[in-house]
Amino acid sequence: MFYIYCPYCEEHREEEEFHPKGQAHLARPEDPDACSDEEWGDYLFFRNNPRGIHHEMWVHALGCRKFFNITRHTVTYEILETYKMGEQPTITAETEASRPAATASSTDDRVSTETKGAQGVQA
Numbered sequence: 001m002f003y004i005y006c007p008y009c010e011e012h013r014e015e016e017e018f019h020p021k022g023q024a025h026l027a028r029p030e031d032p033d034a035c036s037d038e039e040w041g042d043y044l045f046f047r048n049n050p051r052g053i054h055h056e057m058w059v060h061a062l063g064c065r066k067f068f069n070i071t072r073h074t075v076t077y078e079i080l081e082t083y084k085m086g087e088q089p090t091i092t093a094e095t096e097a098s099r100p101a102a103t104a105s106s107t108d109d110r111v112s113t114e115t116k117g118a119q120g121v122q123a
Ligand SMILES: [Zn+2]
Pocket: 006, 007, 008, 009, 010, 060, 063, 064, 065, 066
């Protein structure tokens, strides 16, 4: 059992209240009729599967029933942050790549993100 921070309820709730809904930040083509079959197929069926930072849409199904986004590390399963729909993540693959390893400032950054919903997997 572990807890996930819901940015709308503003509290950590049990994982069983949540369901993953796939990759976040997928923009529907503004004019689907103008898309080629390949472009429309890419939008409907193809998703990123990165090793590392991944942004996912989740729903608080047994709580407020609102959708929100999670930044998760696909290797460690660590949830780095949660944020509301329409907001942009503060942690991306680019920011993680540019983060200096094991410096005092990066430790301070990690502590500050924990207040916004960062958490690890706990068995
Ligand atoms: Zn909620």
